[in-house]
Amino acid sequence: MTFKNFKPTGGKLLRIEYKTNNKSVSEFKLRGDFFMHPESCLESIEDFVLNTILDSEFTNKMNQFLLENQIQIFGFTAENIYEILTTNQCS
Amino acid sequence: MQLKLINTGFNSASFNFACDEAILDYVQKTGQPVLRFYGFNPTACTIGYFQGMNLEIDHKKASMASVECVRRLTGGGAVMHDQNQFTYSLIIPESFVPKNIQESYEFICQPILNALSKLGLNANFAPLNDILLNAQKISGNAQTRKGGVVLQHGTLLLDVDVDLMFSLLLVPDEKMRDKLVASVKKRVTGINNHLQSQIKFEDLVSLLSTEFADHLDLNLESFDLDVELMLEIKNLQKKYLSDEWNFKY
Numbered sequence: 001m002t003f004k005n006f007k008p009t010g011g012k013l014l015r016i017e018y019k020t021n022n023k024s025v026s027e028f029k030l031r032g033d034f035f036m037h038p039e040s041c042l043e044s045i046e047d048f049v050l051n052t053i054l055d056s057e058f059t060n061k062m063n064q065f066l067l068e069n070q071i072q073i074f075g076f077t078a079e080n081i082y083e084i085l086t087t088n089q090c091s
Numbered sequence: 092m093q094l095k096l097i098n099t100g101f102n103s104a105s106f107n108f109a110c111d112e113a114i115l116d117y118v119q120k121t122g123q124p125v126l127r128f129y130g131f132n133p134t135a136c137t138i139g140y141f142q143g144m145n146l147e148i149d150h151k152k153a154s155m156a157s158v159e160c161v162r163r164l165t166g167g168g169a170v171m172h173d174q175n176q177f178t179y180s181l182i183i184p185e186s187f188v189p190k191n192i193q194e195s196y197e198f199i200c201q202p203i204l205n206a207l208s209k210l211g212l213n214a215n216f217a218p219l220n221d222i223l224l225n226a227q228k229i230s231g232n233a234q235t236r237k238g239g240v241v242l243q244h245g246t247l248l249l250d251v252d253v254d255l256m257f258s259l260l261l262v263p264d265e266k267m268r269d270k271l272v273a274s275v276k277k278r279v280t281g282i283n284n285h286l287q288s289q290i291k292f293e294d295l296v297s298l299l300s301t302e303f304a305d306h307l308d309l310n311l312e313s314f315d316l317d318v319e320l321m322l323e324i325k326n327l328q329k330k331y332l333s334d335e336w337n338f339k340y
Binding site: 005012013015029030031032033034035036037038039042072074075 | 165
């Protein structure tokens, strides 16, 4: 498992624990001081990430998922999640 | 229409959040907006809904110091609550506030800005959820929406002891602790630092309740916790004291 702290510019501190294998995510826990409405959707976002290939379509698919499920997030974006899972960035 | 007003005084964190949730249920059932003022005693640490207790708070140290550690219903960051803070909860049907969440934060914070202005303090709202005075944070706010009702609670700092705060809060990088504490000292302030004399809790209740009522165009009406609500609070308090809730993530 990899643990990263990541604070997007102007966003909230994300504390993510994950495990990736090539382009799939086998473990993913999303924690932090962000806001999400409704709050009960955290697990569904974690499930979405676990079931989605990490390719160039990931961000679009996640944004679509958020839109379809009427989930609003303040403090990070789908782009941030993709960046965390696919690069060594930690800020 | 009435804005029901209640001052529950100083209580434990588990009581305070159980009280918020019980009133949230009440507003869902009745459609009657409620404004509550309260404080924390004993000192407590709270974490945002999406935070991990083990990542944010030295809960063993907190336990030894009899500091209650509780997860909130709302998002946001870890906060240490002591007796130098003034806290409000506005629990109101969604139809009273902007649908857009960002706009609703600003809308609900406006009466706090108005009250500070009456004290001669020219504060400003800083998206998403803060109020700043001379570019220093003086108030943090957090919101949840459930069953057509908005619950926004927030803390107005009267005095700040950053060293005490960081004695129990963990930091992402321990090597950077001193730098972080110094940075927070520069970025946070309490309103008593900017007033000629210390403001009393009751004076803030009076000032803010008037400002909230004017802003919402509602008439204030006193509200008490009846037996039914007290029973619900006692029941919900068990949740806020449980590891199942507090260590959920």
